Amino acid sequence: MTKVPMRDALIEAAFALFPDRGYDGTTVDDIVARAGVGRRSFFRYFPTKEDVVFPDHEHSLTEMREFLEAARDDEDPIAKVCDAARMVLGLYADKPAFSVQRYRMTRQVPGLRAYELSVVRRYQQALATYLRARFAGSPQSTLRADVISASVVAAHNHALRSWLRADGDGDVWAAVDEALDLVRSAWHPDGSPAGAAAPEPDDVVVFVARRSTPMWRVVRDVEAALTPAGRAEESGQPADLADRTA
Missing domain, CATH: 1.10.10.60 (Homeodomain-like)
Structure with a gap:
């Protein structure tokens, strides 16, 4: 034996x-x-x-940090943190009966819930630390790193807990993949929201007026050419009331 x-x-x-x-x-x-x-x-x-x-989380945290530290600069950081989250899933999916028993017990014992939350925070901090380094120097780097890491953890835990509440029935890997794919589709690789409008090119506006034109009219017309409302009026789209009554 x-x-x-x-x-x-x-x-x-x-x-x-x-x-x-x-x-x-x-x-x-x-x-x-x-x-x-x-x-x-x-x-x-x-x-x-x-x-x-929770016997395996310390080892899992160490593995996650090493996995992220080994990431190449040319890798998609959003995909990388999603892959890191999948590493944690193995702790649960490989031992479904144990995971379900622990989940039920954790729901009943406040001290274990608090312990579990502290573990989740440490995973999230590991993801955020990696993303902050990758986004360093870009606008709102810390905010984006924290929001994305929180999104990854929330997506992972939503799918995992749904599986645990179902007594481990179903394909938890597919459920977590679907949740994490939703996070990835919501962000570009550089961390900016998907679908965000691309910055407009730095157009050059040339304005011509008679020397006798009153300054207030010059200012109004220049402002109209540079604002979205003014451009809308030029394109035949309705501008706001202020532009129409000036």
Whole structure:
């Protein structure tokens, strides 16, 4: 018989006890007794009891940061953070029964919900840190990085939690891909909103007037030529009331 590594044995023991005793009713002593190891062994692997519920996130965070740090400058940063989010999905999709059990328990224990939120924030911060570096020097780089990273996390978690609420039924990879594709379609690779109007070219406007033309009329006509309302009037489109009554 293959021997189960001690770390895995402690996780299995904890999740075998939680259904009957509940999270709060299960002590570290209960877990080590069931696993057949000493109390010191538990804290060698898990600093707190909460850590045995979320055993793989520290390693996953490290992998995500390394993945993003290794990104090339010519890669689409939005696609890169979406790929990083998919790495986290494997923690859940590879162990559906475990993931569903943990999700149910987390919904019932406020302390675990708070712990989970802290983990989610750290993932989001890792994505934002990468995007801030990629957008450095561009307008609103920090704001765009934070908004995009939050969008990626929200899309990923929406699809994941829908799958967990369905007891792990369905193709969670396809659901997360669909959600992340929505995020990607909403942003250009440089982080600007998709569908945003392209900047207008720096047109040169030449204005000709008689020397005797009153200055107020010169100013009005120049302003009309340079404003959207004025250009609309030139093209035959209705301008605003102020332009019509000047």
